[in-house]
Amino acid sequence: MEPTRLNKYLVDAGVCSRREADRLMEEGRITVDGRRAVLGQKVTGNEKIFVDRKPVKKPESIERVYIAYHKPVGIICTSDPKAKDNIIEAVNYPDGRIFHIGRLDVASSGLILLTNDGDIVNAILRAEGQHEKEYIVKVDKDITDEMVTSLRNGVHIGDDRPTLPAKIMKMGARMFSITIVEGRNRQIRRMCEAVGLNVESLKRIRVMGIKLDDIPPGKWRFLTEQETSALKAALV
Missing domain, CATH: 3.30.70.1560 (Alpha-L RNA-binding motif)
Structure with a gap:
């Protein structure tokens, strides 16, 4: 593949958003072939890339998932594994890394979307002010x-x-x-x-068109195909 920026590669690999990737690089939590990654670095996909000492799978091997989670009060919307009661550990998705779309403060509860599709995350963040x-x-x-x-x-x-x-x-x-x-x-x-x-x-x-409905606090479900298609269509 043509060289691409590491933060974009991590988005495609379902690791995190570009903003989060840049933060992780600044904190020294990403390595490429054993060396600390730097902002603006490019990769081809043939390198050994690790985030928090965990290997990153190549983007083409990642199945995209979209999750609706009922965040209870007390859970923190952060992907930092060192943070107590962080949302990623609370969801405990068993098959690879996911990250949350947007935030709810720690004292609030309700619907949070999570995914390993960084393009969706970036599209929603860019569309701020357009969706309910x-x-x-x-x-x-x-x-x-x-x-x-x-x-x-x-x-x-x-x-x-x-x-x-x-x-x-x-x-x-x-x-x-x-x-x-x-x-x-x-x-x-x-x-x-x-x-x-x-x-x-x-x-x-x-x-947007995705409802919390009867998801119990602390539980999650996959979005339906109809919900996923509508979500993507709304962000075009």
């Missing part, structure tokens, strides 16, 4: 109509711009669903704080 994510939120006070209007129209959460319009549906005095297309750090918690609410629980129930 839906959550169920419980708060510490009664929700007023004014609060709903503010959350729906967009609020300032300390960044340089207000949040984009959101879909809001009240489900009770202190519970509502919210659908957003952004993914800023702790966005929904910060949105609630902006209107005087504190989040007591936060669960993601949908990513």
Whole structure:
């Protein structure tokens, strides 16, 4: 094969995203033919490549998998094997490396997608602001109509711009669903704080057309062929 950047090769091999590959190189956790890999390095696929002392399979030998996981509260969205309660160990996928698409903070629960298809990860990250994510939120006070209007129209959460319009549906005095297309750090918690609410629980129930449904906390399932096809089609 023609020489390709090592970070792209690791994406194709289902090891991690390009960003994660660069981080692993900077931390000295990738070697090529026994030598520490460097940013921008190219490989042909004939080298002996190791990540965290584990050999990397050639991309053409990798079967792509797509997983929906119900992340419980307390699990951390990181692929760092040294981190306690990291999501990769929690999922415990038995056949090769996978990595998570996006994040949920440690105090939140719900749907997380995982895959060994780095192209899908990069496509979703590039499409930030275009695809819906839906959550169920419980708060510490009664929700007023004014609060709903503010959350729906967009609020300032300390960044340089207000949040984009959101879909809001009240489900009770202190519970509502919210659908957003952004993914800023702790966005929904910060949105609630902006209107005087504190989040007591936060669960993601949908990513694009993929739903959490009845997956028990801590369990996962493979996406159906229909879900996988729809996911890929939405990212074209």
